[in-house]
Amino acid sequence: xxxxxxxxxxxxxxxxxxxxxxxxxxxxxxxxxxxxxxxxxxxxxxxxxxxxxxxxxxxxxxxxxxxxxxxxxxxxxxxxxxxxxxxxxxxxxxxxxxxxxxxxxxxxxxxxxxxxxxxxxxxxxxxxxxxxxxxxxxxxxxxxxxxxxxxxxxxxxxxxxxxxxxxxxxxxxxxxxxxxxxxxxxxxxxxxxxxxxxxxxxxxxxxxxxxxxxxxxxxxxxxxxxxxxxxxxxxxxxxxxxxxxxxxxxxxxxxxxxxxxxxxxxxxxxxxxxxxxxxxxxxxxxxxxxxxxxxxxxxxxxxxxxxxxxxxxxxxxxxxxxxxxxxxxxxxxxxxxxxxxxxxxxxxxxxxxx
Amino acid sequence: xxxxxxxxxxxxxxxxxxxxxxxxxxxxxxxxxxxxxxxxxxxxxxxxxxxxxxxxxxxxxxxxxxxxxxxxxxxxxxxxxxxxxxxxxxxxxxxxxxxxxxxxxxxxxxxxxxxxxxxxxxxxxxxxxxxxxxxxxxxxxxxxxxxxxxxxxxxxxxxxxxxxxxxxxxxxxxxxxxxxxxxxxxxxxxxxxxxxxxxxxxxxxxxxxxxxxxxxxxxxxxxxxxxxxxxxxxxxxxxxxxxxxxxxxxxxxxxxxxxxxxxxxxxxxxxxxxxxxxxxxxxxxxxxxxxxxxxxxxxxxxxxxxxxxxxxxxxxxxxxxxxxxxxxxxxxxxxxxxxxxxxxxxxxxxxxxx
Numbered sequence: 001x002x003x004x005x006x007x008x009x010x011x012x013x014x015x016x017x018x019x020x021x022x023x024x025x026x027x028x029x030x031x032x033x034x035x036x037x038x039x040x041x042x043x044x045x046x047x048x049x050x051x052x053x054x055x056x057x058x059x060x061x062x063x064x065x066x067x068x069x070x071x072x073x074x075x076x077x078x079x080x081x082x083x084x085x086x087x088x089x090x091x092x093x094x095x096x097x098x099x100x101x102x103x104x105x106x107x108x109x110x111x112x113x114x115x116x117x118x119x120x121x122x123x124x125x126x127x128x129x130x131x132x133x134x135x136x137x138x139x140x141x142x143x144x145x146x147x148x149x150x151x152x153x154x155x156x157x158x159x160x161x162x163x164x165x166x167x168x169x170x171x172x173x174x175x176x177x178x179x180x181x182x183x184x185x186x187x188x189x190x191x192x193x194x195x196x197x198x199x200x201x202x203x204x205x206x207x208x209x210x211x212x213x214x215x216x217x218x219x220x221x222x223x224x225x226x227x228x229x230x231x232x233x234x235x236x237x238x239x240x241x242x243x244x245x246x247x248x249x250x251x252x253x254x255x256x257x258x259x260x261x262x263x264x265x266x267x268x269x270x271x272x273x274x275x276x277x278x279x280x281x282x283x284x285x286x287x288x289x290x291x292x293x294x295x296x297x298x299x300x301x302x303x304x305x306x307x308x309x310x311x312x313x314x315x316x317x318x319x320x321x322x323x324x325x326x327x328x329x330x331x332x333x334x335x336x337x338x339x340x341x342x343x344x345x346x347x348x349x350x351x352x353x354x
Numbered sequence: 355x356x357x358x359x360x361x362x363x364x365x366x367x368x369x370x371x372x373x374x375x376x377x378x379x380x381x382x383x384x385x386x387x388x389x390x391x392x393x394x395x396x397x398x399x400x401x402x403x404x405x406x407x408x409x410x411x412x413x414x415x416x417x418x419x420x421x422x423x424x425x426x427x428x429x430x431x432x433x434x435x436x437x438x439x440x441x442x443x444x445x446x447x448x449x450x451x452x453x454x455x456x457x458x459x460x461x462x463x464x465x466x467x468x469x470x471x472x473x474x475x476x477x478x479x480x481x482x483x484x485x486x487x488x489x490x491x492x493x494x495x496x497x498x499x500x501x502x503x504x505x506x507x508x509x510x511x512x513x514x515x516x517x518x519x520x521x522x523x524x525x526x527x528x529x530x531x532x533x534x535x536x537x538x539x540x541x542x543x544x545x546x547x548x549x550x551x552x553x554x555x556x557x558x559x560x561x562x563x564x565x566x567x568x569x570x571x572x573x574x575x576x577x578x579x580x581x582x583x584x585x586x587x588x589x590x591x592x593x594x595x596x597x598x599x600x601x602x603x604x605x606x607x608x609x610x611x612x613x614x615x616x617x618x619x620x621x622x623x624x625x626x627x628x629x630x631x632x633x634x635x636x637x638x639x640x641x642x643x644x645x646x647x648x649x650x651x652x653x654x655x656x657x658x659x660x661x662x663x664x665x666x667x668x669x670x671x672x673x674x675x676x677x678x679x680x681x682x683x684x685x686x687x688x689x690x691x692x693x694x695x696x697x698x699x700x701x702x703x704x705x706x707x708x
Contacts (some may be wrong), residue, residue, distance in 0.1 A: 328690050
């Protein structure tokens with residue numbers, strides 16, 4: 001793993017390792033944490049369900065497993081800061097310099113959040129929000145200490161793909177991935193899928209936690225850390241269309257001739273319908289071959305393209321198209337923001353061929 | 355109306371007229387037709403429902419109105435070639451040079467397609483398609499004469515927003531808008547919403563009509579009319595995020611000082627969450643004010659921005675952001691295709707201020 005910070009622990013795999021398997025093994029799965037990784041025990045851990053519900057619940061992990069039907073969803077989890085490195089090349093941003101590895105795809109097993117909310121007699125009235133509280137503790141200079149918390153709109157919370165998960169790829173969640181219980185909200189930025197979950201509150205407004213209100217928003221390009229008005233930021237839920245070249249690696253020295261490019265593309269709730277690759281920085285394109293598991297709509301698409309690389313320096317580039325005919329912006333300048341979120345311009349990799 | 359061709363009749367309104375009302379009046383609504391506008395009579399017109407259905411139907415307009423619940427949906431209709439003019443500035447394409455006026459928003463009244471399919475006992479099996487046949491006749495050099503036909507996937511056909519419509523804005527459909535019966539598929543390109551509808555066929559494959567198979571596909575940039583392989587094109591259903599400046603008009607001569615910019619933005623099934631405007635070709639941006647009717651999710655958003663224009667020449671630009679944090683590409687070069695479809699780069703308008 002490429003470790004960005006040791007505490008809180010933030011790390012991503014190498015891109016070649018990421019691209020080796022469509023299901024990302026737990027040890028290769030990026031870790032984004034905001035505080036110390038909690039030491040929890042599934043025998044004593046409890047989940048509270050409260051707020052606008054008829055019957056508040058207080059459940060152990062065993063009770064969750066026994067009372068509700070288990071289901072498995074294959075879904076990508078990705079950090080809102082994935083590929084921030086490319087945005088930092090334009091102008092500095094806050095946050096860790098994530099390469100395109102702050103993403104992974106896993107088979108998540110757990111119980112449906114909708115089932116648990118229904119058991120609690122939660123209202124599904126539009127306009128409600130489902131807030132999550134977790135037991136990781138965050139310390140911030142101006143905010144003091146607080147526990148991690150975020151929320152999602154009730155409509156998404158009631159969707160069948162949203163899980164309270166115990167397992168990743170058929171194994172118990174590793175500590176750094178949220179043992180013994182985490183939320184998995186397919187399609188949404190990782191920030192909305194808290195690890196180490198302790199409480200679910202149904203309420204008439206988004207979470208008032210720092211993480212919801214004063215972070216993880218898309219702010220206009222002209223705002224800086226000093227001038228930011230968080231109320232003008234757009235809360236990041238669904239993630240944009242994105243793609244990356246995983247092989248060859250950046251600055252690779254290659255043999256001239258036929259070369260195979262490999263990577264991933266992701267369109268969250270939409271479908272990736274085409275991936276174009278270029279060996280001349282986007283002047284000319286050709287189409288890559290796509291692999292997508294039709295049974296796993298929340299999964300990513302892997303792509304492969306064979307190109308003929310002449311001797312010399314090359315700028316490889318990739319861009320994806322989604323089922324609404326949308327494609328990615330060309331330049332990271334076009335979407336720069338001081339938090340470095342949603343970096344989704346064409347991914348470019350410089351290589352030399354001899 | 356700005357008339358592109360008289361026969362078939364293809365015309366769009368001026369942008370100032372388009373922006374004058376969030377609901378577009380019938381006489382201001384763009385017309386895209388592929389053949390002569392049929393002369394039909396609602397007293398004798400009939401609709402057939404056949405294919406993979408338990409009970410084929412043969413209904414008059416009166417029977418449609420009497421047997422099914424009427425509903426009204428406010429929705430944008432837009433041509434896949436809207437804003438083609440901007441793509442043609444890069445390199446010639448086929449098709450009419452539509453400005454950003456090949457779009458309109460109306461209150462459509464009719465019956466739910468899903469209700470009619472259910473009455474016919476249609477299967478809702480994924481993988482099925484609902485083909486539409488219409489009575490406008492098209493003549494093409496290599497194809498001879500044929501009737502207009504297209505299809506949509508069954509999942510969309512069964513969605514409650516899809517109508518068989520008789521009325522636009524509380525009036526009978528005008529002849530050029532499909533009297534006495536048309537399909538309205540909110541979110542999808544206009545090509546999938548046939549006018550002058552005569553038949554609905556549930557089948558295991560997309561329509562084999564020319565319109566479905568050898569037109570209205572997104573093809574890669576390197577294909578031309580001579581080299582096109584339609585099987586590699588992506589059928590255009592959902593439309594991409596788009597926005598346009600309606601006022602001031604292109605090449606307007608304005609007074610220096612405060613000026614109001616007005617336009618529209620559309621994100622089909624998503625939401626427009628932000629619109630940025632620029633007076634320096636996209637180097638600096640500010641946010642426009644958005645108006646959106648929350649009760650009308652298939653409607654467009656109107657936007658307004660007041661800017662201070664110094665004396666001189668200016669390139670005004672607009673771009674929208676959707677609820678997944680996606681934005682439009684900067685340059686029409688980035689998405690050019692020989693058919694000129696899905697032209698959705700930043701809309702730019704040159705003005706001079708004295």
